[in-house]
Amino acid sequence: MSSGDNTTAQSRFQSGDIVRVKSGVRHYDYPDLPIGGWTGVIVEIDLDGDGHDFRVDWSTATLESMHRVYVERCERDNLDETTMWLANDELEADDGTPATLEQPAFPEWARHAGDEQLAAIFGLGDDDPIPDTDIESLAKYHRFLSEHLTLPFEATSEIEVNPAEGTFKVFELRPPTEVTVDEGDGLMCRIDFDDSVETIPLVDLRVSSDHPNAELLADYRHWIEGGIDDEDEWDGGGEWDDEDFNDDEEGEFGSNSVAGRIFKATLEGLRAGRDVLGELPNRDELQRVQALAEELILSDLEPDPEPDVDTDAYESPQPLRKSGPAVGRNDPCPCGSGKKYKKCCMKQRD
Numbered sequence: 001m002s003s004g005d006n007t008t009a010q011s012r013f014q015s016g017d018i019v020r021v022k023s024g025v026r027h028y029d030y031p032d033l034p035i036g037g038w039t040g041v042i043v044e045i046d047l048d049g050d051g052h053d054f055r056v057d058w059s060t061a062t063l064e065s066m067h068r069v070y071v072e073r074c075e076r077d078n079l080d081e082t083t084m085w086l087a088n089d090e091l092e093a094d095d096g097t098p099a100t101l102e103q104p105a106f107p108e109w110a111r112h113a114g115d116e117q118l119a120a121i122f123g124l125g126d127d128d129p130i131p132d133t134d135i136e137s138l139a140k141y142h143r144f145l146s147e148h149l150t151l152p153f154e155a156t157s158e159i160e161v162n163p164a165e166g167t168f169k170v171f172e173l174r175p176p177t178e179v180t181v182d183e184g185d186g187l188m189c190r191i192d193f194d195d196s197v198e199t200i201p202l203v204d205l206r207v208s209s210d211h212p213n214a215e216l217l218a219d220y221r222h223w224i225e226g227g228i229d230d231e232d233e234w235d236g237g238g239e240w241d242d243e244d245f246n247d248d249e250e251g252e253f254g255s256n257s258v259a260g261r262i263f264k265a266t267l268e269g270l271r272a273g274r275d276v277l278g279e280l281p282n283r284d285e286l287q288r289v290q291a292l293a294e295e296l297i298l299s300d301l302e303p304d305p306e307p308d309v310d311t312d313a314y315e316s317p318q319p320l321r322k323s324g325p326a327v328g329r330n331d332p333c334p335c336g337s338g339k340k341y342k343k344c345c346m347k348q349r350d
Contacts, residue, residue, distance in 0.1 A: 012088055013054060017042045020094040021086065023102065029079070031210040032110075033070055034102035038062045039094050043083070053088045065101045069113050073215075076114030076222050109148045110215055117219045133186055133224060138176040141220065142187055145173055145202075150212050155191075155205040168193035170205065186224045 013019060023036040039062050044055035058066075063082065074081040112120050118130050121144045122137065131137040152171040172190040185201040203224045207214050333344035 013042050013045075013091065013093070015042055015045060018094040019054070019056060019091045020099055022090055022092050025086075025090045027070070027084075029077070029209055030070070030073060030215075032106070032215075033067070033104050035084075036102040037099040038101060039099060040083075046085075053086070054091060055083060055085050056091075057083045062101065067104055068116075069104065069106060069111060072113035072116045073218075076218070107148075109144075113215065113219060114222055118223050130223065135176055138187055141223070142173065142175055145187070145216060145220065149173060149216055152192075153207070153211070153213055155207050157200065157204045158206055166193075168198075173202065174199070186220075 018039065018041055021035050021038045025034070025036050027033040027035050038058060040056040040058040042054050043057050045053065046055075047053055058081075066081065071081050073079070115130060118124070119128070122128075122131055122140055124130070151173065152169050154167055155170050156167050157165070169192040170189050171192055174188045174190060176187060185203065187202040188199050189202045189205070191198050191200060202217075203221050205217055207217060333339050335345050337344050
């Protein structure tokens with residue numbers, strides 16, 4: 001971030017200025033959300049960034065008038081709804097005249113996000129917990145997505161273990177059955193990729209933020225990956241909870257087994273990384289790390305190839321033999337002393 005007199009001299013606004021978002025401006029991450037009329041104070045300036053030059057802390061009036069969907073999306077995606085970076089041409093000075101905050105026109109299904117959206121899908125009361133993934137809950141979510149998901153659509157996947165890399169067409173959302181569903185993967189979809197049909201988890205799909213299916217997929221991913229918790233979460237992925245990942249888990253492998261010791265070492269490494277860095281890789285990155293680690297470990301376990309040996313040129317070891325003629329015990333000693341061998345050098349040899 002740039003700072004000092006040179007920075008403020010080159011910008012339209014200075015730190016502490018009261019500003020208003022121009023009419024027609026939309027949220028960078030949520031293009032369906034207009035933010036025209038929002039007001040706040042500039043608290044940070046960055047002219048060397050990616051076009052978002054000013055960080056604005058929203059006024060109390062703006063915070064109180066924000067659409068509930070925006071707040072729910074921020075909770076779902078671990079964003080701070082009280083502040084935002086905005087570009088120079090998206091702001092104007094606030095002259096103090098009353099401003100009307102532009103409001104979004106969401107379809108019926110999109111009037112909630114995150115846990116509120118899940119509660120609506122599953123028909124939950126205020127005190128009802130969000131259900132885990134099982135055949136029944138996946139069937140309910142399948143019915144909801146079947147009504148609102150736009151098919152077919154183009155998507156990508158960041159999961160390297162999937163059969164498709166690059167852009168592909170999603171043409172079918174498969175209903176969950178006891179045979180086809182893996183509760184960890186959730187719902188499956190069929191894709192057309194490189195002239196072949198593949199089946200991959202719906203949770204692995206990625207689309208642009210302005211795609212008609214973006215929010216539907218984001219809410220579904222929020223449910224499958226377990227939600228977000230500021231203190232116990234590993235960034236961008238599922239829930240991280242020490243109670244779920246405790247040392248007793250190694251008992252599944254046997255605490256003295258190689259697998260048990262590897263599990264314990266891995267767990268301690270992840271905890272140390274979280275404590276030092278304050279975050280962990282997201283689920284996709286962790287899966288890529290795991291796949292690479294498995295590949296390296298398995299390559300270490302493979303025996304080294306036998307060297308090529310020319311058997312024709314190979315001579316087997318020969319027994320060691322004495323050089324020169326054999327000397328008997330009663331023969332003259334070969335040293336020239338005139339004594340018998342047994343009375344001379346034979347003693348030294350023995």
